[in-house]
Amino acid sequence: MASYIARKGPLVFSNLGKWAYNLSGFNQYGLHRDDCLYENEDVKEAVRRLPRKLYDERNYRIMRALHLSMTKTILPKEQWTKYEEDVKYLEPYLNEVVKEREEREDWNKNH
Amino acid sequence: MACNASKTPLLRAIAKRGYAANVCPRPVGDTSAINVNVLENKLVVATADATVPVSRVSIVLRAGSRNESYDTQGASHLLRLAGTLSTQNSTAFAIARHIQQVGGTLTTWGDRELVGYTVETTSDNVETGLRYLQDLVRPAFKPWELTDNAKTLLNQLNAVTTEQRAIELAHKAAFRTGLGNSIYIPRFQLGRLSTESLLHYVASTFNAGNAAVVGVGIDNNTLSGFAQTLDFPGKGGSGKSGAPNYYGGDARKDTAGNRATVAVVGQGGAALNHKEALTFAILQQAVGAGASTAHGKPGGIFGEAVSCAGDAPVSLKAINASYADAGLFGFVASAGASDIGKAVDFLVRALKSGSVSEKDVSRGKALLKARIIGKYASDGGLIKEIGRQAALSRTVLDADTIVAAIDGITQQQVQEAAKKVAGSKLSVGAIGNLANVPYASDLA
Numbered sequence: 001m002a003s004y005i006a007r008k009g010p011l012v013f014s015n016l017g018k019w020a021y022n023l024s025g026f027n028q029y030g031l032h033r034d035d036c037l038y039e040n041e042d043v044k045e046a047v048r049r050l051p052r053k054l055y056d057e058r059n060y061r062i063m064r065a066l067h068l069s070m071t072k073t074i075l076p077k078e079q080w081t082k083y084e085e086d087v088k089y090l091e092p093y094l095n096e097v098v099k100e101r102e103e104r105e106d107w108n109k110n111h
Numbered sequence: 112m113a114c115n116a117s118k119t120p121l122l123r124a125i126a127k128r129g130y131a132a133n134v135c136p137r138p139v140g141d142t143s144a145i146n147v148n149v150l151e152n153k154l155v156v157a158t159a160d161a162t163v164p165v166s167r168v169s170i171v172l173r174a175g176s177r178n179e180s181y182d183t184q185g186a187s188h189l190l191r192l193a194g195t196l197s198t199q200n201s202t203a204f205a206i207a208r209h210i211q212q213v214g215g216t217l218t219t220w221g222d223r224e225l226v227g228y229t230v231e232t233t234s235d236n237v238e239t240g241l242r243y244l245q246d247l248v249r250p251a252f253k254p255w256e257l258t259d260n261a262k263t264l265l266n267q268l269n270a271v272t273t274e275q276r277a278i279e280l281a282h283k284a285a286f287r288t289g290l291g292n293s294i295y296i297p298r299f300q301l302g303r304l305s306t307e308s309l310l311h312y313v314a315s316t317f318n319a320g321n322a323a324v325v326g327v328g329i330d331n332n333t334l335s336g337f338a339q340t341l342d343f344p345g346k347g348g349s350g351k352s353g354a355p356n357y358y359g360g361d362a363r364k365d366t367a368g369n370r371a372t373v374a375v376v377g378q379g380g381a382a383l384n385h386k387e388a389l390t391f392a393i394l395q396q397a398v399g400a401g402a403s404t405a406h407g408k409p410g411g412i413f414g415e416a417v418s419c420a421g422d423a424p425v426s427l428k429a430i431n432a433s434y435a436d437a438g439l440f441g442f443v444a445s446a447g448a449s450d451i452g453k454a455v456d457f458l459v460r461a462l463k464s465g466s467v468s469e470k471d472v473s474r475g476k477a478l479l480k481a482r483i484i485g486k487y488a489s490d491g492g493l494i495k496e497i498g499r500q501a502a503l504s505r506t507v508l509d510a511d512t513i514v515a516a517i518d519g520i521t522q523q524q525v526q527e528a529a530k531k532v533a534g535s536k537l538s539v540g541a542i543g544n545l546a547n548v549p550y551a552s553d554l555a
Binding site for chain 2: 049111
């Protein structure tokens, strides 16, 4: 499935972006950006569509983050997610889900 | 996508002009003339006139179950399911809603050799139908849609009749691989066929040399224009599989209950050998293809054989399966477990006798002619018939030619066909309570 290859790193690299990314702090738990999305209907559906391996990795990262949060610690610095290595693994699936939803909404508006 | 932009307005202009000229060009019940042309990329386009202003268009591909390997068994069943799934260019939602909105239907069908997608719309909305029909040659098989439809597939398997399953088993015994593959997905393959292997199957079978585009109620130029823009995923020519070997033997499946269904077949006629195929079709009607009245008994020697076997109720049908390069001929019978042995015994004796009377042959001819003209006379039957012929033999015969060919077949030739079956090794497919069902070696 060639069209579902995830983007790695930011769309446009900038120092400001990197500063903001590191400031947000979720990377210190080893999370990726797509692990932190609010789980609305679209995201839920996209997560459902993830291949098994990506789905398990996501769950592992989230469970590890919850554990770290509970013990009030963070990962050692070499394990933090880097701004350049943040994988947007959910993006292709989420885009497709949103497009399908918009198609449905358009249809309901026009027919 | 660029091709879509240029195509649609052109289609519209030609189509409108075509429909203005003749809205209802042929009287109901009359058989239609058929136009066939072969495009540069070897795609066959065939069209016929309709009796009502409804357009039916089919894409028929030689992608049936005989092309499956051991590991991809069931791929052709999923191709039939693919009519309700998303494609590379449009979502399942879009396909279903747009076709529904114009009052159309989209159906998929398939057998051991072919998979067909047929769209049926009123003639003024044919563009909408074609727009979504063209997408179906590029199915996407998204993994989540396959898992979402697992239940549908299971329901389809559960709805398969025991007669059909006995026939599947007989094919398995007769051909083992290739034509022996079931047209239904085996249960152990449910959920095992990955998107990648399905797309590979599509890429190896969906190509122009393997396909035909046929229409009823659409003019040939319009449909040729549409066919030219079809974007097949496979680029090869027609991938001819070698002629299948006939083996014969047993394929039995014991299940609970006290009924048994048995299919016994020998070698029949190949469809590409046109005369032989027709001879076997006459023979099928002559020996008893099915009762002409509801709950009645078929005539011919099969019907008599069942009567001789006793009073026990036996449901019986002669089978004649003609594939491109091989065929099967025999019967499928179903009865209580204690009666089936005797019935099969008598029926096999009738099959082995290899005799057909003059009276049976002329009745067979009349029945076959009625059946063929009946198919050609209705639009729904016609689209399927010309789709099959165009995809398999790359040409389409009109009803008059076939009827003339039937008249030309002598009793002697039918007799020879019956002798051919009688002389071949038998294959037995049986399902149910098989306590009294004979093995193939006992029937020799």
